[in-house]
Amino acid sequence: MTTSNLHLYVLAAPLLTAFFVNLLGRKSRSWIAPLALGSLAFSTVGSVLVLLRVLTHGAYSYTVGNWNPPFGIELLVDHLSALMLLLISAVALIATVSALKSAEREHPGREHLFFTLYLILIAGLYGLVLTADAFNLYVLLEITSITSYGLIAMGKERAPLASFNYIIMGSIGACFYLLGVGYLYILTGSLNMADIAILLQGLYGTAALATAFAFVLVGLGVKMAFFPLHGWLPNAYSLAPTGAGTMIAPLMTKVTVYLMIRVILTVFTPDYAFFHSPLVQSGIVWVAAGSILCASALALGQRDLRRMLTYILIAEVGYMVGGVWLANANGLTGAILHIVNDSLMTLCLFLAVAAISYRMGGTGFDRLQGIYRKMPVTMAAFTVGAFSMIGVPPTAGFFSKWYLILGGIDAGHWGFVAALVISSLVNAVLFFRIIEIGFFFAPGDAHGHGHEAHHEEIKEAPLQMLQPLIFTAIALIVVGLSSGPLVDKVIRLAIPGSF
Amino acid sequence: MAYASSIWPLAAIGISLLGTIPIMLSGRSPNLRESWTLLIAIGKFLLVASMLPAVLDGASYNFVIAEVFPGVPIALRVDAMGMLFALVASFLWIWTSVYSIGYMRALEEHGQTRYYASFALAISATIGVAFSANLFTLYLFYEVLSLSTYPLVAHEQNAEARYSGRKYLTYILGTSIGLALPAMLITYSLAGTLDFQVGGVLTGSGASPQLLALLLIMFLFGFAKAGLMPFHGWLPAAMVAPTPVSSFLHGVAVVKVGVFSILRVIFHIFGPNLLLEINLGAIITTIASVTLLVASLVALTQDSLKRRLAYSTIGQLSYMILGAGMLSAAGMTGGILHIAMHAFGKITLFFCAGAIYVAAGKKYISQMDGLGRRMPLTYMAFLLGSLSIIGMPPLGGFISKWNLVIGAVNSDQLILLLVLLVSSLLNAAYFLPIVYRGFFAKAAEETTESGIKEAPLFCLIPLGVTACGSLALFFYPDIFLRLAQLALFP
16 A cells, blocks of 8 residues: 555655645745755655556555545546656756756745745646546646746746746637537536546547637647747746756656657547547648747747747647657657757756856857867766757657658658658757857957956856766666666556557 | 678668767766776677678678668668778777877877767767668768768867868768769669669660759869869868877778778669660769879878878878779779778878877877988888888789779770879879988987887887788788779679
């Protein structure tokens, strides 16, 4: 009984710690680091154990307070959610090490508030991947959204405005999702995912179900910043406090993609979602292909590293959505593997950005001249992350792209294949532009922007920011090389047998 | 054929990969750094050579690094074809290292630590390509090579070098991601494997001839390091790199990795029989012939010595692909052999160009009148190198070109015979005037050039060795001949 509660402890640890961080951190900031890191380390160990349990004993569900479904709250721990649990734990833990340092500089005296929201957000993400109830999912989605609105508004300059934009878009997205769930409740009288799936079986032709499905998808599409619905993301993520961006950017969109997969597989079932209307299925892949190209094109226009990354993030969402909707084994494998890989490489790049802005005060391209000489370790790790985004083997990004392209070939969807290839090429241009500026321009030699004053003081980032960065860069290669077992032992089992 | 798992191929690749660490750490002491470079180069050659006897007996060394996709591991295998390439590359790397020391020090170049480290990484990737057991592993090392040579091309760090670096990456990465990667995935989707097998893996995959033709074209242009037109533009641009880089990477390693990859695809993914069956050889020979003739004609017009050599390289690379495309035994053998023969010849020529630049500071052929009388040894080596490339006996180039000619006759493609003959004449026309002007033309201003003498010994010895190597290969081509035949008909 003790081990089967484990996933609840994983969720509870950051949630409870959030209150202690608020209370004790108010008195002395020295409490914050041990509390935050301790709870996340605990969750990480717990997630590893949960994953191991799922790998040996298979998926299991858990009813909170022993109220049986469909009335009680049910949590579902299968291969997919256990993998996500571990991913969230690991990314959050690594990001926090660096976030502690940047929060110290950016929010003096308000760190306890920052980390209260930060930990509640992480707890909300855990809840999202665990829940097996469509309405609880809405509640948890709002918890993560509201905490991230708060975190983003703590940033400087126009961050409150960006946050306000996000609130409006995010609330619209949440309303769409809630409306969709409302339709489902009217149709079935249930909110439990598995229960809904059974009750829906006779209703595939109805317009009401199609409406519900469309509402849910659009709602999630806004939250994950799927291309035409992405407007809020670039400002929100590039103006957010550095520490918040480092954690939110790798996780938020990826968890929402997970939710889409969960909703398709568990609530609507692939039979309905993918195969009832082939036109919708291939239509969404086309939209995804288009969104990849548009977001990549927009990334080309940016002159600030962090902002450029936010557009790449949007393009990557297109990768995963397209991969899921290819509706074949390779496509789904690629999408799930890309959730893992994209989180890690986004983390790597945002950690590098955090280190650069800590030393340089910003990430505009003009500040990056000669940065390889000043911050060699940071930039080496950045280069690994960049190669992973481009898709150079043996970094992780290559392997998920492989499955995604293979899925596109299997489905005969050449538009999507072309979009992936072109986007890789655009990424190559984007990152080699940075490498060229950082490596082959001597500081201030081309335009004479006059940062001469601080050039001499600039040195490598503090160790506390370097350690997580180096660790992530190494992880990118290790995860890449072990993607064989990862796919065989975890991801293949997360995909329904019918594929 | 014996299949034993063995760590040796990994060691042969890894030695220079690990070697980048001491090279980077000893950046403050150039003598120590160069000692490491030489030590690693010699060690690498010995490791490669130690596997030669078993390979000549028809055995192969295998090693699986990681299982990454179902049926597609990252795996190494040392077979005859890989051995031939690795032997040439690792042997010439030793002499390039010696030459680098002379060249870089004489010109007091900056960023030498980065230079030596990138070089060590590049040679690792080259041997990795040679020892890849499947197309995926080959692609992996191919990309590592592209990225590790970028700092070498952009070494000068001025606007021209940055522009060339950008051009280099655009061509090389653009084609490999845009064409070779999708082609590889389509192949995997069709055949279910990417292993190199004698006779190919695509036979019986049920693909239509049109799709196969498209795949072949994607591979031919996707491996743009082979310089097939119209994707050759990066090679002349890359000549801004220091001369040791041009000589080794753009005369031997990088460009031949491109050719090697294409030959692997032709021999061990498609298989000559499949290509004969649906008559795809014509595509290969047409593209190669056009490149061959156009590149030779362009070479005639180049005044910059290194650029002339670059266009000559583009033409010579197409010889190898042309030979493979003939699909006759002698033609294919000649194609593989030319990898080795051209390597020795071309590296000599580049070494000479660098020696002339170090000693006299001259880059343009029109300035080199009478220089041969001041640098007789360099010019003798240049003569030997160019005779080998033209294909004259008694130099190595004759052996491979002879096989190519026989191949053209055997496959009843007399038009190819004509292409080969015309091209050889063109080769002579763009090389021999350089030697003639060096020895016999009257120097413009004799007085100002009185100070010119031979390049430093560190430059002179390597070019002497490789020139003699070209000569020796005419008399003792047996090892390479045997390896080429084993690669095709085990």
